[in-house]
Amino acid sequence: MTANPDDELHVRAPETVSVGLPAVRHALQYARTQMGVTRSAATLLSVNQVKGFDCPGCAWPDPPAGERSHSEFCENGAKAVAWEATRARVDREFFAAHSIAQLRDLSDHELELRGRLTEPMYLAPGATHYTPITWQDALGLTADHLRSMSSPDRAAFYTSGRASNEAAFVYQLLARRLGTNNLPDCSNMCHESSGAALVETIGVGKGVVSREDITDHAELIVIVGQNPGTNHPRMLSALETAKRRGARIVTINPLPEAGMVRFKNPQKVRGILGEGTTLTDRFLPVRLSGDLALFIGVNKALLEREARAPGTVFDHDFIASYCDGFDDVQTGWREVQWSRVEELCGLTRDEIEGFVDDVLAARSVVVCWAMGITQHRNAVATIREIVNFLLLRGNIGRPGTGPSPIRGHSNVQGDRTMGIWEKMPDAFLDRLGDEFGFAPPRPHGLDTVATIRAMRDGDIDVFFALGGNFVAATPDTALTRAAMQRCALSVHVATKLNRSHLHHGREALILPCLGRTERDVQGTRDQFVTVEDSMSMVHASHGRLEPGSSHLRSEVRIVCDLGRALFGDDIDWAAMADDYSIIRSHISRVVDGFEDFERRVARPGGFMLPRGPHGGRIFRTATGKARFTRNAPEAPQVPDGYLLLQTMRSHDQFNTTIYGLDDRYRGIAGGREVVFVNEADLAERGLAEGDVVDVVSTWRGEERRLRALRCVAYPTPRGCAATYFPEANVLVPLDSTALESNTPTSKSLVVRLERSVSTPT
Ligand SMILES: Nc1nc2c(c(=O)[nH]1)N[C@H]1C(S)=C(S)[C@@H](COP(=O)(O)OP(=O)(O)OC[C@H]3O[C@@H](n4cnc5c(=O)[nH]c(N)nc54)[C@H](O)[C@@H]3O)O[C@H]1N2
Numbered sequence: 021m022t023a024n025p026d027d028e029l030h031v032r033a034p035e036t037v038s039v040g041l042p043a044v045r046h047a048l049q050y051a052r053t054q055m056g057v058t059r060s061a062a063t064l065l066s067v068n069q070v071k072g073f074d075c076p077g078c079a080w081p082d083p084p085a086g087e088r089s090h091s092e093f094c095e096n097g098a099k100a101v102a103w104e105a106t107r108a109r110v111d112r113e114f115f116a117a118h119s120i121a122q123l124r125d126l127s128d129h130e131l132e133l134r135g136r137l138t139e140p141m142y143l144a145p146g147a148t149h150y151t152p153i154t155w156q157d158a159l160g161l162t163a164d165h166l167r168s169m170s171s172p173d174r175a176a177f178y179t180s181g182r183a184s185n186e187a188a189f190v191y192q193l194l195a196r197r198l199g200t201n202n203l204p205d206c207s208n209m210c211h212e213s214s215g216a217a218l219v220e221t222i223g224v225g226k227g228v229v230s231r232e233d234i235t236d237h238a239e240l241i242v243i244v245g246q247n248p249g250t251n252h253p254r255m256l257s258a259l260e261t262a263k264r265r266g267a268r269i270v271t272i273n274p275l276p277e278a279g280m281v282r283f284k285n286p287q288k289v290r291g292i293l294g295e296g297t298t299l300t301d302r303f304l305p306v307r308l309s310g311d312l313a314l315f316i317g318v319n320k321a322l323l324e325r326e327a328r329a330p331g332t333v334f335d336h337d338f339i340a341s342y343c344d345g346f347d348d349v350q351t352g353w354r355e356v357q358w359s360r361v362e363e364l365c366g367l368t369r370d371e372i373e374g375f376v377d378d379v380l381a382a383r384s385v386v387v388c389w390a391m392g393i394t395q396h397r398n399a400v401a402t403i404r405e406i407v408n409f410l411l412l413r414g415n416i417g418r419p420g421t422g423p424s425p426i427r428g429h430s431n432v433q434g435d436r437t438m439g440i441w442e443k444m445p446d447a448f449l450d451r452l453g454d455e456f457g458f459a460p461p462r463p464h465g466l467d468t469v470a471t472i473r474a475m476r477d478g479d480i481d482v483f484f485a486l487g488g489n490f491v492a493a494t495p496d497t498a499l500t501r502a503a504m505q506r507c508a509l510s511v512h513v514a515t516k517l518n519r520s521h522l523h524h525g526r527e528a529l530i531l532p533c534l535g536r537t538e539r540d541v542q543g544t545r546d547q548f549v550t551v552e553d554s555m556s557m558v559h560a561s562h563g564r565l566e567p568g569s570s571h572l573r574s575e576v577r578i579v580c581d582l583g584r585a586l587f588g589d590d591i592d593w594a595a596m597a598d599d600y601s602i603i604r605s606h607i608s609r610v611v612d613g614f615e616d617f618e619r620r621v622a623r624p625g626g627f628m629l630p631r632g633p634h635g636g637r638i639f640r641t642a643t644g645k646a647r648f649t650r651n652a653p654e655a656p657q658v659p660d661g662y663l664l665l666q667t668m669r670s671h672d673q674f675n676t677t678i679y680g681l682d683d684r685y686r687g688i689a690g691g692r693e694v695v696f697v698n699e700a701d702l703a704e705r706g707l708a709e710g711d712v713v714d715v716v717s718t719w720r721g722e723e724r725r726l727r728a729l730r731c732v733a734y735p736t737p738r739g740c741a742a743t744y745f746p747e748a749n750v751l752v753p754l755d756s757t758a759l760e761s762n763t764p765t766s767k768s769l770v771v772r773l774e775r776s777v778s779t780p781t
């Protein structure tokens with residue numbers, strides 16, 4: 021399974037069936053190469069078990085405590101775990117032998133493949149190599165830099181969504197105690213659009229759907245802009261359960277993703293031997309960025325059907341009692357032309373009416389979505405229109421209904437709940453200040469895009485990252501790398517070496533931390549941490565493996581020790597680092613829904629946070645009602661000869677972590693340098709499958725180029741194309757962001773293809 025960089029890039033027909041036996045085999049082979057046989061078995065058996073650790077792979081919820089199988093993980097979870105539990109090490113000899121310039125020549129895959137970081141490393145101004153540094157000196161240096169800034173707002177504290185609740189809570193406390201709300205996070209590039217739209221319309225920034233709503237109750241499940249077969253494989257088991265009791269599934273996606281066509285459940289013999297379950301009943305191949313127009317069309321069709329048979333389509337009681345904005349929104353749907361809807365979404369009226377038939381046949385509807393919706397300029401409006409769609413038939417606040425943004429990183433939702441956000445509400449800041457006896461700063465801080473702008477402009481001295489891979493994950497790679505180099509100090513708390521450690525500030529630190537799988541002993545006993553999944557379940561995660569090196573520290577300890585180096589004992593930093601239950605006791609008084617935290621999280625499976633509308637149809641919006649919003653249909657203008665390009669994940673990666681060079685379900689092996697294009701669009705350009713092209717994105721007169729990608733003829737709508745993130749971030753303009761959420765538009769770039777003059781790498 022370890023990719024061989026010399027492998028030839030190879031393209032064959034995409035698969036229609038996902039998971040099943042091949043997936044289990046891949047997972048186990050993979051685990052063995054990274055961890056060896058015994059360690060693999062011991063490790064994989066404690067993934068997502070009640071007393072085990074939470075899988076770092078994704079945020080899909082676990083089944084109830086009594087119903088878990090022995091393999092409550094998926095191929096990709098196994099890869100994520102094996103990648104962390106690898107026996108390979110990047111130690112001081114490695115850094116002595118490789119200069120930064122040499123390390124930059126390694127691919128993302130090769131960098132992380134070298135293994136786990138083992139001790140703190142320091143890069144002096146102008147130095148060519150990282151050298152060892154003690155923990156005390158590393159934290160002292162960081163504290164000195166933070167103290168010498170002319171304003172606390174000259175620091176930025178980035179978080180990637182793997183940090184535990186405990187680590188996230190002390191981290192935001194540190195930033196605010198210092199005096200800044202500059203807490204950019206991966207969410208700014210991920211589900212920010214979901215939060216913005218949901219807060220405005222239903223008064224809560226996260227989904228209100230539980231796993232049981234999907235498995236046991238929903239009659240119609242709509243999956244839009246999401247590729248669960250690759251990115252949330254365990255969701256397929258839940259969908260299979262729903263299917264077996266008769267639920268219908270509609271998939272809306274410009275690509276016919278394998279997992280949604282047929283699925284074999286690897287945890288059941290039936291799945292391995294049988295034909296698998298056909299998950300999708302209706303597939304709508306929407307144009308990129310066309311979902312806003314599509315849902316406007318669906319709502320317009322519902323309005324027309326209600327006019328033909330009054331009282332049979334809309335839930336008038338619900339609308340009258342719980343919603344506002346209904347009159348205005350209807351005017352909008354009446355005014356929009358069908359031809360405009362069809363043009364923007366690339367689907368015919370008949371296709372849309374077919375979907376509406378499914379909607380009318382279902383008493384309860386859930387809509388799930390991910391990055392295919394959130395990373396467009398019109399993302400927030402699209403999600404608002406999805407909420408309109410649900411409100412029309414009272415599909416919220418009842419079993420089997422509601423909006424369900426499917427989160428990415430395993431604790432990204434929890435990190436937000438803990439205060440990792442550049443604009444936390446005043447009520448949270450009030451309680452934080454009361455609990456710790458200081459005045460948290462009130463002006464909003466910088467999000468990810470704004471942080472990059474500030475770094476570029478020389479306005480950030482210290483960039484601190486709790487996990488993640490900032491320069492690879494963010495847009496406009498060349499600009500972002502240069503921006504990072506303008507910081508006086510960059511600090512990365514990480515488990516593995518990555519690109520962001522090589523495009524650094526004038527001075528740089530790499531601080532190696534324990535991973536989710538590892539035993540965490542502090543004070544006199546084993547500590548556990550907690551996480552929140554996509555469906556608001558909070559539960560404990562107990563690391564089991566021996567740490568990758570004796571010098572690793574937990575994220576909590578690193579943050580608390582820095583707090584102590586900066587502020588002394590003004591806050592109980594030392595006690596919190598020695599005993600995480602003290603952090604949880606602070607959380608129970610500061611964060612809504614965490615009363616009696618320590619006792620409730622001890623229950624097998626944990627506890628569920630209040631989910632706003634799901635309980636009593638309570639909407640904490642500005643008006644106290646759920647809000648219909650009028651959204652004008654729009655999509656990016658694509659000039660003649662240009663295509664709209666999305667940047668997405670292959671089956672062999674976790675964000676910027678590249679496990680291997682295959683994308684099995686899409687038929688790609690041995691390389692990532694491909695661009696998927698409709699065959700007719702290739703032909704129109706005089707191109708054929710296998711030809712090598714540069715992809716050039718255009719934005720406000722600027723051009724950005726990604727060289728030497730091989731064309732793959734693929735069933736995606738005319739005018740659409742796809743390639744892989746993070747390589748494609750060179751094409752994403754920093755200033756091209758979603759309205760209202762400021763999320764980079766990495767799923768809708770206007771590009772042209774040019775035959776390459778260079779040879780493929
Ligand atoms: N194995 C694995 N698991 C992961 C991750 C990983 O990298 N690897 N990443 C994690 C993270 S952080 C996240 S956020 C999630 C991401 O999970 P996904 O959102 O599934 O990830 P993407 O690969 O970005 O896929 C986007 C999907 O949306 C479709 N799409 C793109 N544009 C449009 C559009 O305009 N309309 C519609 N209807 N569909 C569109 C694409 O064809 C694709 O199927 O996965 C999480 N889980």
Ligand SMILES: Nc1nc2c(c(=O)[nH]1)N[C@H]1C(S)=C(S)[C@@H](COP(=O)(O)OP(=O)(O)OC[C@H]3O[C@@H](n4cnc5c(=O)[nH]c(N)nc54)[C@H](O)[C@@H]3O)O[C@H]1N2
Nearest residue numbers: 180206210487488489493513514515516518675676745766
């Ligand atoms: N073009 C384009 N860009 C995108 C996207 C896209 O679809 N297209 N997706 C966006 C999305 S949805 C997201 S969420 C972001 C992801 O952005 P990030 O979260 O910043 O990136 P990751 O690749 O998840 O981070 C990987 C690194 O995290 C570190 N790490 C792993 N485990 C741990 C741990 O337990 N502790 C610590 N401290 N470090 C750890 C390792 O060193 C590893 O190299 O990227 C975004 N960027």
Ligand SMILES: [Mo]
Nearest residue numbers: 210211428429
């Ligand atoms: Mo994400």
